[in-house]
Amino acid sequence: MYNIIKDLFPITRSLSGNGNRQTLNYLKKNYLDELKIHEYSIADNKSTYDWETPYEWNISDAYILDENGCRIIDFKNNNLHILGYSESIDVTIPFSELDNHLYSLEDDIDAIPYVTSYYKKRWGFCLTHRQREKLRKNPEKLYHVVIKSNFNENGSITYGELIINGYSDEEVLISTYICHPSMANDNLSGVAVATEIAKYIYALPERKYTYRIVFIPETIGALIYLRENITHLQKYVKAGFVLSCIGDNGDYSCVHSPYNNTYTDKIVTHVLKHITDNPKEYSFLERGSDERQFCAPNVNLPVCTLSRTKFGKFKQYHTSNDNLDFVSEEGLKGGFEYVKTCIDILENNNIYKIKTVGEPQLGKYGLYPTISQKGSADYTRNLTNIIAYLNGENTILDIAEILNVPFSSVLEIIKKLKEKELVTP
Amino acid sequence: MYNIIKDLFPITRSLSGNGNRQTLNYLKKNYLDELKIHEYSIADNKSTYDWETPYEWNISDAYILDENGCRIIDFKNNNLHILGYSESIDVTIPFSELDNHLYSLEDDIDAIPYVTSYYKKRWGFCLTHRQREKLRKNPEKLYHVVIKSNFNENGSITYGELIINGYSDEEVLISTYICHPSMANDNLSGVAVATEIAKYIYALPERKYTYRIVFIPETIGALIYLRENITHLQKYVKAGFVLSCIGDNGDYSCVHSPYNNTYTDKIVTHVLKHITDNPKEYSFLERGSDERQFCAPNVNLPVCTLSRTKFGKFKQYHTSNDNLDFVSEEGLKGGFEYVKTCIDILENNNIYKIKTVGEPQLGKYGLYPTISQKGSADYTRNLTNIIAYLNGENTILDIAEILNVPFSSVLEIIKKLKEKELVTP
């Protein structure tokens, strides 16, 4: 997963444009050959629900030259230098005027911030506050500013979609966003984990659910995807996950659905409790990614967002410090494990009933000591506890919650009971 | 409101009698010209539900003369001096005998207590414990005791009723009691706040509910009012409030309905949480005013009692120290605000649904910043949170509770969204 991030890191992505195509083609070519790359025509969809569909934006160059012709800021060094969706410009202006078009962070003076202006035409550059302060000393100094960008009203918005079929009609939605340029945790980590999860799902011997894994630009992409699929999604999606900022080494966290009452919420809460001693469960009031669209009142899908450190809760967030050093293979593996455990629960959370009236005679099956003395029942406690709740109504997850043990430990014992033919589905 | 209390303070009120008529006439003449003053005939209603209807009681004079003809206690100085519903007497007796008819407070020796004997014929005087102790030094001393009172079995019990119509059939009951003589917080504060609230309701541009504001003697008056209106009340009353002890500067409090599960309870809990940092919510087990009758098992109206410091929880309670110094215009204004906020919620607690699928593009409406950078969404957080819960099922109060913000702040934003035609009722 770390390699995916390393490969995709330098590409300039945004809501639309060739960087997004390049990103999706990379995934298709190297990992997900069934990935379908969709182009959503802007000319044919001037609006998407309540939103104006933004034009396709591409940028070929952007820099600022000082009086000596030195490139003091160059978009090619770091694509965060450009204000997202900047319009073209070619002017020479004093710093005092240029300063109105600069963005920096007073409280993190060595970081370049990530700033965009999708819906109002602007141009601008982002830089470290340290550099800006230095430039401010000579407000009269002239700079030659060049941005070569292009808005295409006949272009399209690009997104990727992977459908992996299961044997039931019900579906699981996994969504991650591809619109952020060179930031590793937000959100190349989501792209990398979603890719690895897709591979994991392909490798499952059988699948109950159909998995719908989408790589979309945030907000407008989610709205586009909803507009094209909402009836189907509302009918079939049983659980959904947005993957965001899921590759650092911080605590595991989630953003719950609006009422924290869906099947997804229940699974995520369970997984968090057992994957870490310090789970962070945020309410929908602290949302910020595409759960905003998927859980909106007239959409109402059962979606939670999964993160290691949640967006906005790490200081590198939306800056150049969210770089290749901030994520790690270990952090990504934890993120993968988090999503994988949710999927394992979805695939295996069945209902069983113990066949016997009263307890079974476990000794007969080699599952219980034949001698009864103080403490002899202790090591089979988990087994007998599970049997006590196999009433044909509780799911495995219900039992794991009652016993306060991980889902997997209940599943393992139920497999043994199935072998001994002590349970019926 | 303070002036109302000052004007009504000296009048001798009880369950019945001319003082009650005088009180209601004062309100009608000066503030509430539509107030209807009812006379409930005792002869025609010898009993009221399980209760014997007490005779009308009037008192013209009551005093105790010492051997020198000095009025050592005079009802005209303070009407708390007389045991409520005392019978007439004109005797000369030694103090040792008189002492059996005296009431004072050992733990508050400078206060005259408020004592009544409505249902058993007695006579008696209330005085400070300090005075009583002084008199006790000469048990043999003779006193001339005079009470000139009168029980009229052909009299009536007087109460006031004000009905302010709204456009729906549903009603709100506001009840306060007028049977207490010269005590300011208990309960001239209730009378004053109810009067001001009536004026506020009259001034509303439109009213959803019909308001039924009643000024009654406590207990028997509530039972009389129920007997005359119970079928109507049980059918139409959606929320109800007893106003009691609502003019001091203490903490805001309520007594909940028996199961704390009515619409009134929900509103009151919400208002208390936002009107003070230290709300006092009492269960029905701590009841004591007419919620006792309105919430009784076979009555079962959705009524809570609203107070600043609850009856029985301030040391001046039922003594001469509950005087004009104990209440204040500021305390009364707080009490008024408390009731008014409940009414504002009742009148405005509608259900709206956001029209858009997914979030609306708020920038288009001037409701969102057009540039996206760290922290840029914070100031619109309340707005977007409200939109996230406008699902056509939540009331405004539900949303205010989910967001833990005052009802009014949600209402204000919904007004903006209505202007932008983003919501439907």
Next chain:
Amino acid sequence: MYNIIKDLFPITRSLSGNGNRQTLNYLKKNYLDELKIHEYSIADNKSTYDWETPYEWNISDAYILDENGCRIIDFKNNNLHILGYSESIDVTIPFSELDNHLYSLEDDIDAIPYVTSYYKKRWGFCLTHRQREKLRKNPEKLYHVVIKSNFNENGSITYGELIINGYSDEEVLISTYICHPSMANDNLSGVAVATEIAKYIYALPERKYTYRIVFIPETIGALIYLRENITHLQKYVKAGFVLSCIGDNGDYSCVHSPYNNTYTDKIVTHVLKHITDNPKEYSFLERGSDERQFCAPNVNLPVCTLSRTKFGKFKQYHTSNDNLDFVSEEGLKGGFEYVKTCIDILENNNIYKIKTVGEPQLGKYGLYPTISQKGSADYTRNLTNIIAYLNGENTILDIAEILNVPFSSVLEIIKKLKEKELVTP
């Protein structure tokens, strides 16, 4: 009750055998002449649900002789010395070999443990760890080991059943186990309390419920009793109690049913809260007696287990120190009171409705002071609180829970209200 325990203490009991018959005959002869003693034929019931029915086991002698012919261990001194369900043996072996057949407690070196091997043929002796360590010094020394026991495949499993009829069809199950040999709290205390409770139930002037009191061997006896009665029990049993370890002076405790949601659970929680300041409520995850069978998924009876100190929570548990000194008449009386209070609630937990609209005029009935002054209502508070909740839907137990007072105090007041004809059933 203490005498019952003293009389039954020396008898050798097990899952089956003459000691069990002797125990039940003692109860029938001395206390419960209607006790029916059932013999469950092993030949006719080779299996009981999922369980192999164990053969009837009797033992006449068991001892170990040293080289001098001294009985160093003699079953006749303490029947815990024998591993339960030991097979016959008559061999002379060195200690090193004998040691494999010995059971002792390293952490309680002066106690003989209670050990059984019902379902695998073994022989063995239990002894204090102190004695074993002494013997271990001479591993070569020879011992003559004799066990004279007998397994009878044509025998039977014996249990007692007492049915005391009530006027309704609904039943209460009280179950206790008789399979433990010389241990006083576990479980002669259960036998003694069940016997005393049976006498109490007989003495009731009338009974709503039919009581079914069973004296059974643990586990297999419960399964046998279920097999013979399950349809009837599932239809009629409204509440059930297993009595176990209920004669010591420790805290009162219970094991709840699997979901802590039955009528029995509600009653037991209420009783525990008022019988002690330190109630111990254990979840079904800490079960261990016949609630395991009665509450199993396909059985699902509303059963809780009642104890003073729960099995496994006292250090004398399953050792020779659970002797006649560990239980006391006072401890047993507390245990009896615990069960009796549950039965009193079951028999009296009816629904009443106050007849009056609004509060009744309690003064008329001599139930309220006729003078109203500060504090005068306090002593009738419990009375008026009860009236406030007599809505024709709450049971007496519901009201006791709302008021947080013992059931009996509510019942007593309702009796007064019935006398005054203020309530209807």
